[in-house]
Amino acid sequence: MASRMDRAQAVVAIGELFREHGYHGTSYGQITAATGLGKGSLYNHFPNGKEDMTRAVLAHVHGWFEDNVFGVLASKTDPMEAVDQMFVQVDDYFRSGRRLCLLGAFSLYDVRTAFDAEIVSYFSRWVETLAGCLKRGGLSAKESKVQAMACMVDIQGGLLMAHAFDDAAIFTSSLARSAKTLRAAMGDRVPA
Template sequence: MNSKENAKTELVARIAEVFRECGFEGASLVRITKGTGLGKGSLYHFFPAGKEEMATAVLLHIHQWFATQIFVPLERDTPRDALNAMWRAVDGYFQSGKRICLVGAFALDGTRDRFSGAISGYFKRWITALDRALQRTGVDGATAAILAEDTVAAIQGALILARALDDPEFFPRSLQRLKQRLEDRLPPP
């Protein structure tokens, strides 16, 4: 990656944090310039189409991280190893529940319609990858589909409750229970 690509990647990460804090609508250009440390001209240099292009880049960045850390391992690696890696990656990415799921937050407000493809694609890929990994462990197809949907939904719910309850231990506890519940449904290795 060259220095311009590195700079843009770092910029996208900073913009993501502004969106996490303020939402898409609340992330004014003033807030984005303050959060990134760049002036409007520099932002428009990287994102000529403005805030919508920034949000698209943020969603792509998130999807790429999840693809590398969670989706592809679930799709290709030994399923039990990939499942264990998924739990660690989810806990790390969401900082044990202290960091909201920006894709989930975008899905809950008016932003959903603007970015529906990216939002639904993220969740569909996660569910599908988890479903297939579960099937590769020997779980039947119908059960794997239900477990995959329920697991992703429970992770998202745990993120919301951890923030709502202002309990830093809620998310890790929930992940541990979800992991155990899923492991209990797997056939013996």
């Protein structure tokens, strides 16, 4: 049994269980074993059970991306530098393709309807901030949106295929191709 975790640590551990076993496949026994928290402590931290746990996990993931990806894309002056940093952070977060995107996985499960707002918010924020960065890089509003959505398809599709084929190189190759595409799209259009 794991040593007893505080709520923040438990949220991270529960998120990893959801990644590994899915929402419905994760049992309270697995959660108590991973967190060191008994059912009473879990309900103290998460009064509505797995639903509260899931909302906390999704908020944690969204917060990490806000700090490390979305915020960088929105605030960095140099759009190419921001895009490059996004790819570094994404590769790190998804452990070079060995870690599934929890929100992507949830969007495929029957739990989607319960957490639709969180899932849509996460992906919309990513597409919007990336498109804004690409627009600062000289692309038209329409092209920025198209390129941002294509990048999301590369990232999420790369993760899914890497997991399906148990080959993380699929993800790293997809990231590299997407980075090259975005850099070429901005090319000489980056304002001086």
